[in-house]
Amino acid sequence: MNFYNEDALTPRKIVEYLGRYIVGQDRAKRAVAIALRNRVRRRKLPEEMAREITPKNILMVGPTGVGKTEIARRLSQLVNAPFVKIEATKYTEVGYVGRDVESMIRDLVEKAYHMVKERHLQEVQEEAARRVEERLLDALLPRRKTKERVSDMVGFFLGQSDTGEVEHEEPEDTKRQATREKLRTLLREGKLDSREIEVELTESAQVGIPVLGAPGMDEMGINLGEMLSGLFPKKRRRVTMTVAEAKKALQAEEAEKLIDHDAISKEAVRKAQEEGIIFIDELDKVASASSPGSGPDVSREGVQRDLLPIIEGCTVNTKYGPIRTDHILFIGAGAFHKVKPSDLIPELQGRLPLRVELNPLTQEDLARILVEPENSLLKQYKALLETEEVELVFTEDGIAEIASIAARMNLEMENIGARRLHTILETLLEEIQFEAPERKGEVVTVDAKVVKEKLHSVVADTDLRKYLL
DSSP states (O other), rough: OOOOOOOGGGGGHHEEEEEEEOOOOOHHHHHHHHHHHHHHHHTTTTTHHHOOOOOOOOEEETTTTTHHHHHHHHHHHHHHOOEEEEEGGGGGOOOOOOOOOTTHHHHHHHHHHHHHHEEEEHHHHHHHHHHHHHHHHHHHSSOOOOEEOOOOHHHHHHTTTTTEEEEEEEOOOHHHHHHHHHHHHHTTTTTTTEEEEEEEEEOOOOOOOOOOTGGGGGGTOOHHHHHHHOOOTOOEEEEEEEEHHHHHHHHHHHHHSOOOHHHHHHHHHHHHHHEEEEEEEEEEGGGSOOOSSSHHHHHHHHHHHHHHHHHHHHHEEEEEEEEEEEOOOEEEOOOOSSSOOOGGHHHHHHHOOOEEEEOOOOOHHHHHHHHHHOOOOOHHHHHHTTTTTOEEEHHHHHHHHHHHHHHHHHHHHHHTTTHHHHHHHHHHHHHHHHHGGTTTEEEEEHHHHHHHHHHHHHHHHHHHHHHHH
């Protein structure tokens, strides 16, 4: 689902859309819906005013597996916006081992570039297909060529100075033209797809340059291979393949020739800085309740301080051009069960002004998650076994029992939220998934009795459930 009419993107409709995939968590849904709607409102303002309005970044607080990441991911899909999910723990202060925090912006621009490029490629597919057809016909029925003697000087400029000859294509006569049109008809009908032909493909020159500290070059947004490959001529190689295979290879090559890479780069930068969403997970892992000053706490606080200019607004250089981060929407998230949001440095707290708490999942929530979302877990398992002609049926009491066990395990062990359902269902359905190819045509019913029989021994064994559930 994607709203092409921005005016239709009302907060209520955004919440309804998110409700199709995420159970509960209404406060978080409302917060992101308002943030998204404000982007639409901002575009309607005069440019001078719009520059002053920055997004109200959000901090989601809640245990793992309750829907924090899913809310942000579905939000980006709804508006076809560049979206990057990163873990705060992979970044560290300069001087420590880890990635530079600016790399998240480069990742976002890279994502935007591929999104824009994909759209531009779709727009030129028709023209590319026309060109591919002519190239395939040339391979199936090569044009006649004659060689004409030329002077050494003219031959030099034409690249034929070694022979003093240059090739000319002869105009096609009526008979050859009729044959070509017949081949065109057969080609369009797919009757030549299995025929082998020889086609000429272009491959970029690969430049391998050993650079001291090369593993970190991507952090600078620089690819020396790409920069220097333009200095070398592109290689042409002749390959024998079927017509069907040649269509795909040539279609990609011709489409690539038709798009304007510079225009795509500019549009990608604009899209990333105006519509981009960055989800920073595990933010609680870089907070510390103890007093800073030594050990790992120095690096943790350093990461927070490095994040400040990125979230507040700065310019980051990327290989597609400089990008401002002022209007990127940042959504921070963390469980915060060992530390509190107030343990973040005050400056970072101020840059995440909206805080929403996501509630732990109850037994009722877990039961709803099994059946209500589009492509829910139970629907997925049913669809997988239908490919083996096995019908899987879950009764209401069976679903309730699965949810009950999941809630109990989350309470007695580590609370991993809805992810507990994955482990329980895999253990429950292991046998039928293994035997499905030999049980075609059967109907397998999963009720409370079956759930108890399959999982009773695992649930009862404290040591065993640590590994299986």
